[in-house]
Amino acid sequence: MSRAEQPSRRTVLAAAVAAAVASGTAPAAAVTAAPPDRGARDLGTARPVDNRAWTTYADWRCGGAQGVRAVSGARPGVVIAAPAGTTDYTDPHTGTTAPWEYATWTSPVHRLTVPATEVIASWNAHTPAGTWIQVELNGTYSDGTETPWYVMGRWAAGDQDIKRTSVDDQTDGKSTIWTDTFAIDDAATGLRLVSYRLRLTLYRRPGTRITPTVWRLGAMGSDIPDRFTVAASTPGLAQELSVPRYSQEIHKGQYPQYDNGGEAWCSPTSSQMIIEYWGGRLTPEQLAWVDPSFADPQVCHAARYTYDYQYAGCGNWPFNAAYAATFHGMQGVITRLGSLTDLETLIAAGIPAITSQSFLKTELTGAGYGTSGHLMTVVGFTADGDVIANDPASPSDEAVRRVYLRREWENIWLRTKRYNASGKVVSGTGGVCYLYFPAHPSPRQRKALAAVGVR
Known part of the structure; x- marks a missing residue:
């Protein structure tokens, strides 16, 4: 069995049916050098799920960049160009502190077609030895206030440089990060997340020319009503x-x-x-x-x-x-x-x-x-x-x-x-x-x- 959904560690979707979010026009969070995202309305309003992913060369050129550049080709992505700076990171699982060069890419603001009670980010990347990435989320609530920058994951394909990790104890009293999931603390209040942006930080060993490459970055927002049973679907495939x-x-x-x-x-x-x-x-x-x-x-x-x-x-x-x-x-x-x-x-x-x-x-x-x-x-x-x-x-x-x-x-x-x-x-x-x-x-x-x- 999996421990992935133990209630003590993860809040799975349990949103109460609440009054519709007022007008849905709460201001989106500002983002320097990147206009609000107007693309890829992936799902109609009938489906209580919104997916947005940045995958194309045009996508990677639209974000706010500090030390990164977009790369084209068969699988477009973003890489370190000239690092924006150097920072120390203390790995909480080894106690090791090491310096890392870094660069960042920040997405345009994405306005959710479905104001969400939960958001789960995902990413696809190549992280050669000596590199890793961090993904963060910042959003705007339906009451017009803003979330902090939440860490959604610190990740490397290997385990020789850092230990890949989620980050506990992230909350602002309105929402909480439960392992890998952003969740509104009390969906019955009607509070929802109406927009978000993602920040990607690429890290590498100082003095090297290696770089992570990120091909896909996105998130899924959802607002599924409380239900003990669901309507049965009709079989249609063998x-x-x-x-x-x-x-x-x-x-x-x-x-x-x-x-x-x-x-x-x-x-x-x-x-x-x-x-x-x-x-x-x-x-x-x-x-x-x-x-x-x-x-x-x-x-x-x-x-x-x-x-x-x-x-x-x-x-x-x-x-x-x-x-x-x-x-x-x-x-x-x-x-x-x-x-x-x-x-x-x-x-x-x-x-x-x-x-x-x-x-x-x-x-x-x-x-x-x-x-x-x-x-x-x-x-x-x-x-x-x-x-x-x-x-x-x-x-x-x-x-x-x-x-x-x-x-x-x-x-x-x-x-x-x-x-x-x-x-x-x-x-x-x-x-x-x-x-x-x-x-x-x-x-x-x-x-x-x-x-x-x-x-």
Whole structure:
């Protein structure tokens, strides 16, 4: 199981149905040298989710730049040009203080089409040894006030320079960062985030010419109403994708320094399945650190390189998407989907998805367990419309393929409220989904992604 959604560490979406935000015209936060963002209204108002990502050469040239430059080519991005300065960073997980050159890129202000109770950032980057990045969010509330600059993650693909980490204890009394998620503290008041900007800081060892490259930076804002049940969707697809099957349970007790071993590795195990579906492979050199007696060493690798040293787990959502994007020709985002119809749209285009759900043992026939938070890989649908999932909480790789009843599965995934085993009302996940797909999707894949609000 995953610890990614333990209530003590993460607030999953539990927004109360509140009065509509007055006029939606609260002033956007100002940004030096960058006009408000007028592009990419990804989703209509009928969908309570807003995705915005900066990915193109024009996008990277529109932001506020200090020491960075945009690079064109097959995969446009932003890199360090001439550093804006040097700063010391003390790694809270090693106690090591070291100097780093840095440069920053600040996005234009993005006005949310859906004033949000939650925002989750995601990014895709290359961070060679001696480099790392930080992503921050600053926004404007519906009452016209502004958030502080919140750290959404300090990240490197490796773990030799810094320990990738979320940052706890960030709040202004109106909102809080819960590991990787910005959340309004009391959605019932009607307070919402109406706009935001993202700040990207690129770091490198002083005196070198190496640089991180960031290809994708964005965020998903959402306002999902409270619900214990969701309306059932009508089956519309019978198709199954050939996705590798990996069990997290066979890694139980392995590398306990990474969230107590494989029993908690549902997120990286699911990530590795889809990475390999798209052709991502690890070399023998990359896997040389893994005990050769362990099966599926790539799962151990995924756990190590998604591990969040502050959260003390492998279930940081953006860290998993960023890990997927370290494989050649891949990108990853975090979003929320609205129904199994959305998943059918993706599967029909050949795109599997990783979903997050929590449930009692009695709520999902055939699972054989209950969980406060667990990730599965949806790979298809039966002729009856039931969900075919690669469930890593299985005793062997061969047992990973499961078929779950459509109505049960859809409800446990999309609800925002549920009763736990003690009868207490707790949060549900509200349709959270990881999507990994090619850096250059086919026209059919691009159309399917756009249909669910991702570009």
